[in-house]
Amino acid sequence: MHVNEVSKTEFKAKALEILRQVESSGDPIVITDKGRPAIEVRRYRADQRSPLDRLRGSVVELSQPFDPVGEDEWETLV
Template sequence: MHKISKSQFKPRALELFREVEATGRPLIITDNGTPTLEIRPYAAPRANPLEALRGSVLFFTPPEEME
């Protein structure tokens, strides 16, 4: 992760946004050496994995009936 102070970030914001977009690496903005913000590429929320399987089970045999 790349870190940069608020004062250094301000004049280079657009350049740094493009860098984050191109590399996918997050950027940490600091205030007096303390991390305060993180800029990272947007990631759409993932669908619930069980939702993706809904309707895909064609036949189910409960374990107790398999013996």
């Protein structure tokens, strides 16, 4: 997939046109700041999965989940 790039200045001048292009083509646009990629604009795609399905597989390791937590292991805001 080819990724188009536009500068912040060009995006500011043609924002509506660029957003319509992204919406119709589905191709993302990268907005650059001083020649470096800064922001990617892409079409929104709703995730139809349930929250539990989206989280499934996200826990990589769960070691000793029932061990007590010591007083000095808690982080607190003062």
